[in-house]
Amino acid sequence: MKRFFVILIALLGFSALSAQAAIEEKVATLKPGADVFMGINYVRYNTVLKADFTFTDFSSVMVGRGGEGVYRAHWIEVTPVYLIIRECSYVSKTDENGKKRSVLTDYIREAYRHGLAINNNLGVTITSEYTTGVIELISGSQKFSQKVKWFGGGASFARNCGNSPVDVKLSFERKDAGKDFWFYGDSYASYGQTRWLYHAKLEGFDNWMMDNWPGSKGSDMLTAFMEDLKFGTPKYAVWMLGMNDRNDKEEADPSWVENLEDFLHICKKKKITPIITAVPYVPERKHSKKIEYARERGVRVLDWAAGVESMPDGSWAKKCLSKDKVHPTREGAIKLWEQIKKDIPEVMQGNN
Numbered sequence: 001m002k003r004f005f006v007i008l009i010a011l012l013g014f015s016a017l018s019a020q021a022a023i024e025e026k027v028a029t030l031k032p033g034a035d036v037f038m039g040i041n042y043v044r045y046n047t048v049l050k051a052d053f054t055f056t057d058f059s060s061v062m063v064g065r066g067g068e069g070v071y072r073a074h075w076i077e078v079t080p081v082y083l084i085i086r087e088c089s090y091v092s093k094t095d096e097n098g099k100k101r102s103v104l105t106d107y108i109r110e111a112y113r114h115g116l117a118i119n120n121n122l123g124v125t126i127t128s129e130y131t132t133g134v135i136e137l138i139s140g141s142q143k144f145s146q147k148v149k150w151f152g153g154g155a156s157f158a159r160n161c162g163n164s165p166v167d168v169k170l171s172f173e174r175k176d177a178g179k180d181f182w183f184y185g186d187s188y189a190s191y192g193q194t195r196w197l198y199h200a201k202l203e204g205f206d207n208w209m210m211d212n213w214p215g216s217k218g219s220d221m222l223t224a225f226m227e228d229l230k231f232g233t234p235k236y237a238v239w240m241l242g243m244n245d246r247n248d249k250e251e252a253d254p255s256w257v258e259n260l261e262d263f264l265h266i267c268k269k270k271k272i273t274p275i276i277t278a279v280p281y282v283p284e285r286k287h288s289k290k291i292e293y294a295r296e297r298g299v300r301v302l303d304w305a306a307g308v309e310s311m312p313d314g315s316w317a318k319k320c321l322s323k324d325k326v327h328p329t330r331e332g333a334i335k336l337w338e339q340i341k342k343d344i345p346e347v348m349q350g351n352n
Contacts (some may be wrong), residue, residue, distance in 0.1 A: 006213040022177030022231040026170045030160035039227040042153035042213040046175040049126040051158045059162035063124045066154025068106045074152030084111045100247030116145040130191045177232035181208035185240035196337035218259030230277045242279035248289035275300045307339030
């Protein structure tokens, strides 16, 4: 009952914001070492992150998504000389026993000399597409632009790394928030030849906003969904989650069910048509009860399990499951996209 009450209060708070543009803004004066963060979301594609700084003494600022310790976070640091690209991801390291293991690590990926004489002000714009971003720095009449690999997600933020106060206006725009479909997913919703999104874009379809975080559970994306609703309302919301939630036992994982039910409740209040993904079976992750629950719930189902012919033993159609026994191959990704077109034909209508 307590959880339901919190969701209801959040919905009432969202109603006044539904007509606003899909741009989040914050203005702050940052003391040395201080930062300003926005709401948590993982909309990575077709976004614009901007920070306008003013100061009397410049030494270093940061701007980006997520920050330290957030998987697949990307952010930049600007110093008087360099544009530094930072990232957080898993890195293979050798432990004291000589065994290699993956460790979540923050690191500098690359750096560029920007050649600007920064004085009194600095404008930073990061425009992302799918796996790349264009970073533009402006100070006075001087400009510097650099295209980089970019897949940043998490709360947008700005930080003062210098020794004097800095004023900042920070904004984040979801350029696809006005589209008919919002998708919520994990690594299956990433971009590349072994993911369905790549093949959808190849065919010219993009009538959606994608909010995804590799490794995410329902609880992670419920937070993101509620945050996104402050800046728009879709016609359809597709819940592509469950692979990273706990294994089913006699019934579907209770935490998966709880978050799904909250998602469905929000959709009902906001007059959004929900669609649930039937998560494919894979060898080490048990989702059969989730699939049953999705079908019995009485809402529309995207039957990904049928799309790749996944069986309770975890086997898929030939050449569709990758060697990691969790993700699709290129052939599997194509079948997942074909199933989307079959079960949600509306994605091919009103494309813009």
